[in-house]
Amino acid sequence: QVQLVESGGGVVQPGRSLRLSCAVSGLSFGDYLMYWVRQAPGKGLEWVAHIAHHGGNEYYTDSVKGRFTISRDNSKNTLYLQMNSLRAEDTAMYFCARDLYHSGVDFLDYWGQGSLVTVSS
Amino acid sequence: DIQMTQSPSSLSASVGDRVTITCRASQSISRSLNWYQQKQGKAPNLLIYGTSTLQSGVPSRFSGSGSGTDFTLTISSLQLEDFATYYCQQGYNHPVTFGQGTRLEIK
Numbered sequence: 001q002v003q004l005v006e007s008g009g010g011v012v013q014p015g016r017s018l019r020l021s022c023a024v025s026g027l028s029f030g031d032y033l034m035y036w037v038r039q040a041p042g043k044g045l046e047w048v049a050h051i052a053h054h055g056g057n058e059y060y061t062d063s064v065k066g067r068f069t070i071s072r073d074n075s076k077n078t079l080y081l082q083m084n085s086l087r088a089e090d091t092a093m094y095f096c097a098r099d100l101y102h103s104g105v106d107f108l109d110y111w112g113q114g115s116l117v118t119v120s121s
Numbered sequence: 122d123i124q125m126t127q128s129p130s131s132l133s134a135s136v137g138d139r140v141t142i143t144c145r146a147s148q149s150i151s152r153s154l155n156w157y158q159q160k161q162g163k164a165p166n167l168l169i170y171g172t173s174t175l176q177s178g179v180p181s182r183f184s185g186s187g188s189g190t191d192f193t194l195t196i197s198s199l200q201l202e203d204f205a206t207y208y209c210q211q212g213y214n215h216p217v218t219f220g221q222g223t224r225l226e227i228k
Contacts, residue, residue, distance in 0.1 A: 035217070045157075045165065045208055045219040059216060095164055099217070105153040105171045106212035111164035 002026035002110050004096050009115035012086055020115050022079040022096030027110070030054075030074035033099040035108060036081050038092035046092075049081065050099065063089070086119045093117075123147050123211050127220035133228040138199045142223045144192045144209035153213035154192045156185055159222075160205045169194065170212070199225075 008020040022034075036048040049060045049070040058070050069082040079096050094115050097108035124147035134140050144154065152172040157165040167176045169185040172192060182197040196203055204227050209220040 044222040047216045107155040107170040
């Protein structure tokens with residue numbers, strides 16, 4: 001069965017760095033665009049970044065541009081999110097998700113369980 | 122980016138009720154609208170894609186309609202397990218963007 005398993009979250013001080021990983025199994029990882037979506041405590045879902053299947057095209061929400069880097073290693077079936085210069089407002093549950101384009105629409109049909117990032121002094 | 126607006130932000134209903142949640146896009150997105158259900162502490166779960174196609178395993182009491190900028194999610198007869206938060210999401214272009222969510226609570 002398909003599994004997306006995030007790791008790497010934790011408590012970190014403002015200004016420090018953290019790297020999230022999302023290990024994918026049960027699907028042909030290299031064929032799909034992948035997303036990171038976050039959810040601050042008690043808030044809604046927010047797109048953070050996404051990356052093309054080959055890894056050559058990366059996109060970021062404005063609030064993380066220049067601080068976060070999305071990447072992937074298709075040989076390891078793993079998606080990454082390098083988070084630098086973390087701020088309190090980056091505190092959230094971070095989900096990775098597979099984007100599927102089907103019948104003319106993009107949707108996120110497989111999600112990881114989430115990795116909690118807490119930025120606090 | 123396309124902005125998505127849901128209403129209401131919260132809703133109280135009883136088991137057996139019919140409920141409707143609406144979602145509006147800031148521009149036309151044809152029928153590229155998806156709905157997710159999220160329960161406390163869990164990842165979102167895809168319910169409906171392409172406005173009205175139920176994801177595998179989703180009960181038929183869920184339905185979706187609309188086109189262009191205005192969409193609805195309807196639950197025909199609420200069950201206990203349906204009390205959750207619902208999000209719409211446009212899949213017309215990247216980045217996919219979400220509505221702010223509708224929290225469905227037990228009355």
